[in-house]
Amino acid sequence: MNLKRLSIAIFAFGLCFLGCGPEPLGGELTLKVVAPNDDFASYELRQVQVSNVENIYQLQHANFKFLGGGLLEGDDMQNLLTSEVTPQSFATQTRSHFDQTLEPHLAIRDEVVHAQDFHSLMALSAFAGFEKIWGWYVNDIGDRSTATTEPGYVVFYGDIVPSNLLPVPMIQMDNAVYLAGVDVWMVFPVGNQEGVPYAMNQGVLAHEFHHRIFFQNVWTTSAFDRWKSILSATESLSASEQRNLNLLRALDEGLADINAIGYTKNIGFMEPSFHSEHLDVVSAELLGAESLRRNIESDFVDRATYDNLGDDSLEHALVDGCGVAQNFTTSGDILSGQAWSPYCLGSVVARTIWEGVGRDHQLLREVMLPAINQTLFHLGEVLGTDQDFDFDVFFQLLLESLPNTFDTADLCSEIATRFSSLATADRIPLCAF
Template identity: 25%
Template structure:
């Protein structure tokens, strides 16, 4: 794939360059997944761009050359008393605006070097993720706040993990409300920023933070619940965040030319030691079940100890919801219902934000049934609600009597009986 880009750039180097028009929409070539599973240069429109050279616009603002260090032994971090001062302490080098290089051919801008290809594709994929959440899940434009600072190839250092800057990752970093597009090393086939599904996954984390955590850089529920020993509430929140991010990433692929892809990770995590990542998180698998050991870990581990398991529990949630949406033909309806469940002040149908606030002093009451109930109460179609209930009872092993709406008519209907795929674990809440 990279050889294709280099060859294309070499040919276009013979064309005549000129200062590009920066007014949106801008026609430009980006690396887009084609129907044959390869990333190829395709003409796209950037609809929200205001500076095509600096790659900034209403959705994102790319910034290069930054150095971000999260070291809890850093005196600057220890002395930070506000989210703003903490974010400033993280940023050891602020970096600069990026500069993209283009060649114009037939009114279309062609990136003239690899980093421009990568940055243009990054902006395009963030714009597609924005469009998905705006158009499919009905989030108003104003709710997204300002464009997201997107650090392109920063040095991101976590001394507790590795003294060297991290690579091969793309993430939403709530501590300074930014996306980090890290340099790639081993993931050469399709660097993560080129994979639209992966950036939609990261954009989902931003939406979850905006809605469930009220845009807090350091979510109160997570920090409060993680302060003690076992942290079941925090573990559930992290699992929901990861699982729903995969589900939304899948939903975003359904708007692409190559169609819905439950294995959207595969073009980046491909073969060898990476192949298992795709298999483990393929939403189309129907054999995923909560186990006793996983449920024990969810309940008894601290948030640090639970690290890694949030993907396992998250995949149980995501695949269960995927099956419900596909079986009823109401994928988009379900995706909208899920986002509506993040934040709702209605007494009869509280959202996840409101439930975490309600149980802030007793996270043991924020159970899987309570968290799942936030989604269930926002599904209004009876057939879809029944399907969601059946799948969650089965794959997450949530006891039926905790979800059937005897006291809350917005929960599961009496017709919901669970499923038979997974072996029962008992009637514990």
């Protein structure tokens, strides 16, 4: 599916934010949406079944609801983080900035729900995707955290004013993100993206869904006060805490990718969105570099390791775009710098796990991903003690969570290759290096 560039004014698209729809329609419904084929390598308009709908005209499901518009400023988050709040009250208060009901333009024809314009089609397709992905994380992966037991919220075309609390630039076109703390997924409009919009790409949605699972398991339990203190810091973090945060972000991104691979059973789940035939040269180059870093079987990931990324020894033509080595001359460790992309090391994490299951999709889905899910809560307990984080902590917890019948030889071998300095220091005792 190839979508040409759409020039839009955000206030003019065909969605209603004010409660102007017909009587509620719910239950089990048939929707006409953009959905993946069986191999998740291509997408097309097709009919899908969704269950437990509360009101399709407002995109409300028993598990989640869509919200429309709204504006959140980083300073609003700052003020709340310096007060006594729980994860739940913090999310509720910040999410109130996106409290408008979303009502796409829909029509029923032959008992099938159809979108009447592109923006409504994108919202309806994302709705169908979230319904399927939610069920997969509960039924196949076994998540029982508040990520799947508490309602979820999807903000459609909202706006954010970044601040020091938002660790990465918020690209508000051609993007879909999970905003931790606020506890919402955000879907932004199509700008110059030519492939399948991220909101319609179920692999991307599965990736973003896992960010909620990571946050709710790791940070909102024993480690919430530590998370608050990191984000509400008025001065620069210490080098050690900045390094902790960088590595945890990389772990978060890597686990999101490997779960998306598990959901789609497709290493290249992002490729349907990475089309650049008609982009300008600069945009095409940026998209190509992103594709290289995110493909866990690319030349970059073939050669990247925890150590050669950290000590700046990987060929720069491959590592370009991962981060600025501004702190390397003083610290000797790029991973402790502020300008570091978590996706690069995240891809190394995902590749380690992929090799650890012998590139076996069934083993990944049925054994490895459920074990990773069980590991996350225990990781939160460790972080709650203010212990420094490095990947030996995660891998040791993961090895403890894997069933006794799982052969860890491939996983330990890959850890020894990709995280050599940790392995040679005997920091992962459950691996006999």
